[in-house]
Amino acid sequence: MKERIxxxxxxxxxxxxxxxxxxxxxxxxxxxxxIPSIIAGDEKTRHGIVLAKSPIAKNMGVKTAETIYxxxxxxxxxxVFPPEFDWYYEESNKMYKYLxxxxxxxxxxxxxxxxxxxxxxxxxxKNYEELANKIKNDIKNNFGFTVNVGIGNNKLCAKMASDFTxxxxxHTLYNNEIKTKMWPLPIEDLFMVGKKTSTILRTLNINTIxxxxxxxxxxxKRYFKNQTRFLKDSANGIDYTKVAPxxxxxxxISISETLPYDCDDYKKIEEVLFRQTEEVTxxxxxxxxxxxxxxxxxxxxxxxxxxxxxxxxxPQNSTTEIYKAVINSLKESWKEDKIRNIGIRLSDLxxxxxxxxxxxxxxxxxxxxxxxxxxxxxNINKKYxxxxxxxxxxKIIGRSIKHKKTKQ
DNA sequence: TCTGGGGTCCTAGGACCC
DNA sequence: TCTGGGGTCCTAGGACCC
Numbered sequence: 001m002k003e004r005i006x007x008x009x010x011x012x013x014x015x016x017x018x019x020x021x022x023x024x025x026x027x028x029x030x031x032x033x034x035i036p037s038i039i040a041g042d043e044k045t046r047h048g049i050v051l052a053k054s055p056i057a058k059n060m061g062v063k064t065a066e067t068i069y070x071x072x073x074x075x076x077x078x079x080v081f082p083p084e085f086d087w088y089y090e091e092s093n094k095m096y097k098y099l100x101x102x103x104x105x106x107x108x109x110x111x112x113x114x115x116x117x118x119x120x121x122x123x124x125x126k127n128y129e130e131l132a133n134k135i136k137n138d139i140k141n142n143f144g145f146t147v148n149v150g151i152g153n154n155k156l157c158a159k160m161a162s163d164f165t166x167x168x169x170x171h172t173l174y175n176n177e178i179k180t181k182m183w184p185l186p187i188e189d190l191f192m193v194g195k196k197t198s199t200i201l202r203t204l205n206i207n208t209i210x211x212x213x214x215x216x217x218x219x220x221k222r223y224f225k226n227q228t229r230f231l232k233d234s235a236n237g238i239d240y241t242k243v244a245p246x247x248x249x250x251x252x253i254s255i256s257e258t259l260p261y262d263c264d265d266y267k268k269i270e271e272v273l274f275r276q277t278e279e280v281t282x283x284x285x286x287x288x289x290x291x292x293x294x295x296x297x298x299x300x301x302x303x304x305x306x307x308x309x310x311x312x313x314x315p316q317n318s319t320t321e322i323y324k325a326v327i328n329s330l331k332e333s334w335k336e337d338k339i340r341n342i343g344i345r346l347s348d349l350x351x352x353x354x355x356x357x358x359x360x361x362x363x364x365x366x367x368x369x370x371x372x373x374x375x376x377x378x379n380i381n382k383k384y385x386x387x388x389x390x391x392x393x394x395k396i397i398g399r400s401i402k403h404k405k406t407k408q
Numbered sequence: 409t410c411t412g413g414g415g416t417c418c419t420a421g422g423a424c425c426c
Numbered sequence: 427t428c429t430g431g432g433g434t435c436c437t438a439g440g441a442c443c444c
Contacts, residue, residue, distance in 0.1 A: 046409075047413090049411075
């Protein structure tokens with residue numbers, strides 16, 4: 001089989017760069033990429049986690065996902081900026097549109113990463129490194145932020161390559177470069193090797209990607225079972241997954257939040273869950289889908305996680321029906337401990353709602369009239385804000401949510 | 409004022425059937 | 427008066443990603 005040519009484009013410090021660009025556009029003089037800075041949530045509501053860091057902050061030891069408190073101890077003059085997600089989506093879309101010029105074989109892997117499959121374009125593009133440099137420079141000149149471009153013969157290698165040295169760089173990791181460029185790297189650098197896996201590998205004296213590539217299969221199987229094949233293939237730079245140009249269909253829709261304080265007040269928890277149900281079912285209705293499985297997950301003060309799911313007889317997407325299931329699920333699983341974080345997940349999503357024909361029409365078999373009412377409510381809420389209109393049965397709770405939200 | 413949020417995929421173990 | 431075993435489906439929990 002002919003060797004593929006895959007590009008991986010990765011925005012350098014995406015959130016921080018994008019906020020920097022936004023500020024400069026608004027006339028600010030200071031480029032926050034050039035000072036010790038981070039993008040992070042609000043500490044007062046316990047969302048104080050580092051989402052992105054500037055190179056200087058990174059050099060002082062600041063890590064993504066650590067607390068602001070801890071980051072400031074490492075770097076006392078650190079400047080903190082709030083995330084601007086709407087703006088990030090705009091910038092991400094601009095970059096995606098630009099990249100679409102080169103091939104329809106493009107996959108949006110995350111808000112700040114894309115894969116391009118350029119296999120079979122050798123007549124169009126004589127030199128792939130030159131092309132990668134053009135893409136990198138075009139993005140910098142047109143949009144004001146920098147990217148890394150990784151080139152490889154598959155997605156894994158392209159992604160590993162884009163991670164080599166940053167920022168504003170092009171790297172290659174072709175199949176014949178795997179031994180020299182990838183094998184010497186520490187095992188933690190391998191995609192999909194996280195903390196748990198790397199700890200086990202280190203105790204087995206497997207310290208580099210090369211060590212893993214050459215490790216004995218049977219030995220590894222004792223510790224990693226079915227995961228062994230995947231790990232060994234990755235370490236050898238083997239990956240057959242395709243660049244998927246489709247708009248990815250969600251397998252599930254979820255929402256969760258850390259509460260401002262640990263809470264065991266049932267009424268308050270109900271309020272949060274109702275607000276979350278509103279939001280998550282609105283998304284579901286927007287994609288014109290129905291969910292068959294409803295799960296509630298919560299984390300207590302000790303950071304122990306519990307989850308419980310329920311299957312619906314008929315797939316639903318109305319706030320009222322899903323909310324009933326959410327509450328039932330909570331009641332069946334909650335140990336009345338103090339809740340730190342709570343959320344909902346809708347899965348088993350379907351486009352068509354196949355209803356079983358029942359002689360006894362139950363309350364659950366919602367008809368098209370109810371769908372119409374729901375649509376009208378969505379439109380009104382869209383225009384005048386969430387919870388403007390809702391079924392009377394849940395209106396009171398809804399009102400108090402609004403009240404609570406403004407108090408936060 | 410120590411530990412976010414939205415996803416995907418995998419696995420162990422239980423229930424149930426034949 | 428003994429308690430196998432394969433198959434399937436489902437659930438809770440966990441690992442990992444950005």
